[in-house]
Amino acid sequence: MATTVLDPARPGTEHAGPGEPAPRGSPWILLASVLLLLIGTGGLFHANTPGCCEPPLGDGPRRTAPVPEPWGDDVLAAAEFSGIPPGIVAAQLDVESRWDPRAVSHAGAQGLAQFVPDTWERYGRGDPFDPRAAIRAQGLYLKDLRRMVQGLAPATAREEVDLVLAAYNAGPTAVLRHGGIPPFAETRGYVAQIRELAATTYAEVGA
Known part of the structure; x- marks a missing residue:
C-alpha cells in the first residue's frame, strides 16, 4: 500500500513572501516527515514479505505438489473419476515412468502411464506419449479395474x-485367477512401492 508523504525537502516555504528567504524548517517537521517515510517504507516491505498474506493451508485450491505443474489438475481429475486416492494416482505415475512422457519399457509399454498398445487402443485417445491423454486413460482404466476386482x-x-494396482501391473486376469494379489515378486513390490510413495512423497496431493 502506497504511503503519501509531504515533501520533506521544502518545509515551510509555502508562507515565504516575495523576495524573502524561505525560513528554515522546524527540525520537528523534518523529523516527523522522515518518520512517516520510514513507516511507509516499512509497510511496503512488510506487505511484500513472502508468505505474510497467503491464505492458510486448506483454504485454497487442492494442492498438487510435487506432481509436475502442468499435470496436477489431470491427476486430480483421474483420481475423482476412478475413485482412487489422488496420492495413489500420482505415486503410480511416478513408479510407472518417473514422470517421463517419452518412457518406453522393454515390454513395449509407452508414455507417462505405461500403456501397452492393446490396452491403449481400448482406453486411450490420441497419442499415448501425450501426458494429459495418458493420465485421462489411466483414470478410465483404474475405474474399470475397480469394477473388475x-x-x-x-x-x-x-x-x-x-487389488486395482496389482491388476494394473499383472493384468486383471491374473488377479482374478489368484483371488487376490498374485504371488509375483514384481507385482507385490509394485504395490508396496506405490503405497510407500503415496504415504510420503505424495501424501499431500489433493489435501
Whole structure:
C-alpha cells in the first residue's frame, strides 16, 4: 500500500513572501516527515514479505505438489473419476515412468502411464506419449479395474486399491485367477512401492 508523504525537502516555504528567504524548517517537521517515510517504507516491505498474506493451508485450491505443474489438475481429475486416492494416482505415475512422457519399457509399454498398445487402443485417445491423454486413460482404466476386482469382495477400501494396482501391473486376469494379489515378486513390490510413495512423497496431493 502506497504511503503519501509531504515533501520533506521544502518545509515551510509555502508562507515565504516575495523576495524573502524561505525560513528554515522546524527540525520537528523534518523529523516527523522522515518518520512517516520510514513507516511507509516499512509497510511496503512488510506487505511484500513472502508468505505474510497467503491464505492458510486448506483454504485454497487442492494442492498438487510435487506432481509436475502442468499435470496436477489431470491427476486430480483421474483420481475423482476412478475413485482412487489422488496420492495413489500420482505415486503410480511416478513408479510407472518417473514422470517421463517419452518412457518406453522393454515390454513395449509407452508414455507417462505405461500403456501397452492393446490396452491403449481400448482406453486411450490420441497419442499415448501425450501426458494429459495418458493420465485421462489411466483414470478410465483404474475405474474399470475397480469394477473388475469387486467380484473378489475386498474387505476394505485399502484392499480394493491394492487389488486395482496389482491388476494394473499383472493384468486383471491374473488377479482374478489368484483371488487376490498374485504371488509375483514384481507385482507385490509394485504395490508396496506405490503405497510407500503415496504415504510420503505424495501424501499431500489433493489435501
